[in-house]
Amino acid sequence: MKNLNNKVAAITGAASGIGRALALNLTDEGCHLAISDINEAGLQETADMVRSRRKNVRVTTHKVDTADREQVRRYAEEVMKAHGAVHIIINNAGVVIAETLEDLSYEDFEWLMGINLWGVVYGSKEFLPYLKQQDCAHIVNISSVNGIFTNPNNGPYCTAKFAVRGFTETLAQELADTNIKVSCVHPGGIKTNIAANARFYKASDESINKEDAAVLFTRAIAGTTADKAAKIIIAGIKKDKLRIMVGPDAYVMDWLKRLFPVGFQKLAGRKTAPRWMKKRAGIQS
Numbered sequence: 001m002k003n004l005n006n007k008v009a010a011i012t013g014a015a016s017g018i019g020r021a022l023a024l025n026l027t028d029e030g031c032h033l034a035i036s037d038i039n040e041a042g043l044q045e046t047a048d049m050v051r052s053r054r055k056n057v058r059v060t061t062h063k064v065d066t067a068d069r070e071q072v073r074r075y076a077e078e079v080m081k082a083h084g085a086v087h088i089i090i091n092n093a094g095v096v097i098a099e100t101l102e103d104l105s106y107e108d109f110e111w112l113m114g115i116n117l118w119g120v121v122y123g124s125k126e127f128l129p130y131l132k133q134q135d136c137a138h139i140v141n142i143s144s145v146n147g148i149f150t151n152p153n154n155g156p157y158c159t160a161k162f163a164v165r166g167f168t169e170t171l172a173q174e175l176a177d178t179n180i181k182v183s184c185v186h187p188g189g190i191k192t193n194i195a196a197n198a199r200f201y202k203a204s205d206e207s208i209n210k211e212d213a214a215v216l217f218t219r220a221i222a223g224t225t226a227d228k229a230a231k232i233i234i235a236g237i238k239k240d241k242l243r244i245m246v247g248p249d250a251y252v253m254d255w256l257k258r259l260f261p262v263g264f265q266k267l268a269g270r271k272t273a274p275r276w277m278k279k280r281a282g283i284q285s
Contacts, residue, residue, distance in 0.1 A: 005030035013093030015042025017192030021230035034079040036064035066119030076126040090140040091123035099201035101155040116160035141168040152204040181240045188247035189222035204271040220280040
């Protein structure tokens with residue numbers, strides 16, 4: 001889909017982070033937007049930013065819990081009623097839990113899987129009939145580098161992101177001969193509030209609390225801005241790329257995992273944050 005002008009894009013998790021950045025950058029492309037989130041205040045802020053950025057872009061807001069299939073079904077219907085078409089669905093909404101798989105409650109596990117996995121499944125399937133009505137369309141599902149390798153105390157997130165990758169790559173195979181392109185996105189560390197907003201029980205490094213973990217992520221891990229991430233994703237959509245890697249760290253870690261599948265997995269599984277990371281984040285060892 002080389003030309004995004006006058007296309008209609010639906011984006012979940014658009015109240016902040018990558019979702020908001022996607023909305024703003026798609027506005028610059030001339031896209032009309034149907035943005036959704038559970039956070040109505042943040043969603044309205046995004047809509048206001050879009051309207052001030054480009055006057056001739058239509059934007060509608062939709063309060064949607066992506067873990068609720070009926071709400072996602074209504075979202076797709078509302079987008080069609082409001083815009084008359086939909087060309088792109090970006091299933092972006094995501095959350096994080098810091099806890100061991102052993103101690104994690106089933107309720108927390110189900111909460112994360114509902115948003116991070118089922119939200120992607122519902123978004124893809126509920127929008128698919130409407131996407132098929134267009135001459136060209138695109139499904140974009142956000143996985144992660146944690147859909148390529150795992151980290152301790154991040155098991156629910158890794159489980160969901162591996163599943164998103166499997167779902168998306170299979171969907172791409174099944175839709176290969178249709179008008180619909182499919183992309184699986186693997187961001188590395190992106191400067192968003194996802195770590196600060198996590199359900200935090202314990203980090204793999206037990207010397208780190210929730211506040212430390214958020215600072216560590218922001219200062220030592222997240223090397224790519226949400227705006228840059230959005231630009232990379234949109235460039236990937238324009239090139240009909242199946243696999244979109246976001247950030248230099250994503251390429252490096254993907255390469256290391258391919259080259260040293262066992263050794264790198266062991267390295268990623270260490271339970272103490274490296275000294276240089278703590279020092280960069282200003283955390284006392």
